[in-house]
Amino acid sequence: MDQLLLDILENERPYAWIYQFFIMAIVSMIPFAPIPVLAAFIASNHAFFPGFAINMLGTTLGSFLLFLFSKSVLRHAARNYVTKKKHLSKYLALIEKNGFLAVLLGRIIPIVPSAGINLIAGISNVGVGAFITATLLGKLPVILAYSLAGHQIAAGNWGTVLIVALYVLILFLIGGKLKRKWSN
Template sequence: MAKLSHWNVHHLSDVLSSFGWYGYAAGMLLVVLQTIFPFVPFVLVAGANVLLFGFWLGYAVNYVFSCLGAILSFLLVRRYGQAWAIKKLAQYGYIGKLNDKLERHGLLYIMLSRIIPIFPSFAINLAAAVMKVRARDFIIGSMLGKMPMILLESMIGHDLLFIRHHKGRLLLLLAIFVLMVALGNHYKNKWFKGGNKT
């Protein structure tokens, strides 16, 4: 949790702010890059953008550019990087069982896996790109599913910055996040250890 500290989020936001409009553009670009290459926790980037842009505009930036990053990742991998993605996905052996579900109910499963953290977000992008999910289902499912989760992560990022004022709400948000993770693990076990039932 050290990377999610008050100082780190403030420091990143201050660095971005010091560059003026270029810093605002960099904040948007960071969301895209984090979505494609998760080099830092998303909450860190989300919190910095909420501080930089203000809460609601920061949430809009986090949401829109996270969706753009996911779509860009999906399209690039589908066109140029399927062999690389398959190697990356080897560590998630259960994802191979998702192919049939994605082919028949792509939009539903993409949306649910965005709302409930069943898999890492970047793994969803890679898996959808190499499997039989339709681009339309991926895009719509991602846009619908990311909306509540990005809001939750933006609120957590915001409340980490102002923990003295929002300690109660932060604890509630973290409890919701932990519950979502537990729910994700439950559905992962149900979908992939219980056969091919949908």
């Protein structure tokens, strides 16, 4: 089983890109999943644009499916959980006030894990169109960075990898600072 998964991820099976796409969709629904590592690994096994497309479209599909699941099935239970957590309830209030902007910023600056954004947006009044648009725009720079890093690792361009890593680190530091601000 491990070898099959590795063959699929390393693009050694026919139509491996389809499997990789669905793996990204599934993994993006799991809180704290290693999406950066998986996205970089997938991108390292393709030309840049196909790797980026697999990562971007797979994570967006997973986000959308979790959003719909939250909106239709988990709405009541998730709302009860979120209102008990101070920083999550503040994020819910922000989403209720301006859903598009809150989802967009949450995607660009990692304040809440991606799966958390999907769940919180699902229990809020955010519309499907606003969610998808904000998700696509917000994921674009981060998934682009992960894909570029993976592609550059495969090419041995460590200078570019370092720049991308610094960019992602800065985003996480800003996200951590915002999260601490919201938690107080």
